[in-house]
Amino acid sequence: MPELPDVEYYRIYLTATALHKTIARVEVRAPRILEGVTERRLRSVLAGRAFQSARRHGKYVFAAIEGGEGGWLVMHFGMTGRLSYFKDIGDDPKHDRFLIGFENGYFLAFVNQRKFGHVALAMSPEAFAEAKGLGPDALSIGREEFAVRLGERRGGAKATLMNQKVLAGIGNIYADEILFRAGVHPKTPVNTLDEETLGTLHAVMGDVLHTAIAAKRRCEDFPGSYLLPHRHEGGVCPLDGTPLETITISGRRTYFCPTHQSDERE
DNA sequence: GGGTTAAACAAAGC
């Protein structure tokens, strides 16, 4: 579930709550989520330091560690996850897998019910993205580069949008939303899209992501014309009431409107 | 061989 807009919200949340506060303790409650780092190492890197700033690339949040050797804490939320800043350790959220305690007595928890998330360390967001082979962030990529990167692919539109190596940040939900608003069938091979459609797709992607980030901060308040609120069993197209169709793409449930997203392969 | 896709996997709640 946490795709770019959700993760951007976590970045903002971390920035608002956890910067410039000296870290007093670190506790890993589910070692499984650690990726290439031990609890002992995390402690030695974080204890006595503070986070300086936070960034995001795709579905990853990075928190800069000031002082010491520097470096960045990296978090990925998997299917289910969020951050929670709270005061009383007795009020710790369910499924908190990684806890950072500050000297002011507050805690920042990495909440991850299904433990599909990851916590890691990196030299920089750039180095991490490079090592992972991530494409440019979906919110920063320009129209030109977007068109070039998609143009050289031959996969379906949805699969390509979700491919983190092509561009980073789009998942199942927002891929459906973007294609719906752009009127593109999810299986359309991207290398058959003309320049104009690619431009539309890029513009729509930016609109959808910005709208979603704003909606996250206003408690799931999405425009009625969006596919998202109708993306369920028996849902209908918000534009004309056509029953939405569902297909499976790469094992993912895909919702689309058969009248507004024509199949260009035919 | 490289790009693409389907299948397998991770964990927990219902």
Next chain:
DNA sequence: TTGTTTAACCC
């Protein structure tokens, strides 16, 4: 329920 990894597939 979904993102990532792995295996199998296709020019």
